[in-house]
Amino acid sequence: MPVPSAASIDYPARVSLARAATPLQPLDRLSGLVGGPRIWVKRDDLTGFGLSGNKVRKLEFCIGDALAQGCDTLITCGGVQSNHCRATAVAARQLGLDVHLVLRQDSPAVADGNLFIDRLLGADITLLQRGEWAARLDATCAALAADCARRGRKAYTMPVGASDEVGLWGYIAAAGELAEDFAGHGIAPGHIVCATGSGGTQGGLSLGVLLHGIDARVWGVNVCDDEDYFNRKIREDVGRWQRRYGGALGPDDVAVATIDGYVGPGYARATPAVFDVIALVARTEGLLLDPIYTGKAFFGMLEEIKSGRRFAGADDIVFVHTGGFFAAYSQREQFFA
Secondary structure, X not given: OOOOOHHHOOOOOOOOOOXXXXXXXXXXXXXXHHOOOEEEEEOHHHOOOOOOOHHHHHHHHHHHHHHHOOOOEEEEEEEOOOHHHHHHHHHHHHHOOEEEEEEEEOOOOOOOHHHHHHHHOOOEEEEEEHHHHHHHHHXXXXXXXXXXXXXXXXXXXXXXXXXXXXXXXXXXXXXXXHHHHHHHHOOOOOEEEEEEOOOHHHHHHHHHHHHOOOXXXXXXXXXXXXXXXXXXXXXXXXXXXHHHHOOOOOHHHOOOEEEOOOOOOEOOEOOHHHHHHHHHHHHHHOOOOOOOOHHHHHHHHHHHHHHOOOOOXXXXXXXXXXXXXXXXXXXXXXXXX
């Protein structure tokens, strides 16, 4: 199937939120320590909203869709330390919208990290225990939307991470920035790596490299679930994207590549080795990673470089820093254990 040119991409409704284009920077000191390809970082931790990272790019299109439908309330969901939920609350307040967050509570909810900011912003919050999350999430969000309607409001409901066919546009657009970055630096990286927790960033990039003519493979390092889940989830999202927007590309055209094996003890839980890598990167390059997403993914990338399993022979490799440092505060005791 012919690949459309970047100039022919017809983007849907969008609200301007991100401070883009974000920088692409080499990590030369760290690359020298590790050996292997030169590591570059796409600084999407700098998109705005106080380190909100990749969430801002997806929210530009999801909230653009909400406003186009006349919605005045945003409903979304995630873990109690969800970066996406916190970013949604910030965006809502900046745009004068109401916001309701449905958060999964794995333990007693201490108002720290992202939850502290959610409460500071005055977001309405519903807490569900881990054991009731799967059974009650959809009904809870539907009930909140129905309550909005009874009060004369109109709600727009986003899934975890804004990872659906609308959210994919955020990283389709970001891939266009990467194409310009590569041309500006005179590099042609064969590998782009990101953390994947709900699949939207990995899916958008996987579509975006095709749409923007970038000869690189996108790798998602999963921080929860497993490789099979993300390979299936991303293809389903791409299928919905193709059906809704009439895209020339579909699930069979997109190469979904997930690097499994670095989830550790589970979602939002990291091994001591991940905390060590976070400290190493901070002290070597002044770059802040978090133990839930970017720290795990960066650790996984370094392990793959050292082992030679995936990136042998590469000259340059790009890590997309998807942000999210606030959640680290809720685990700060792990850094100095």
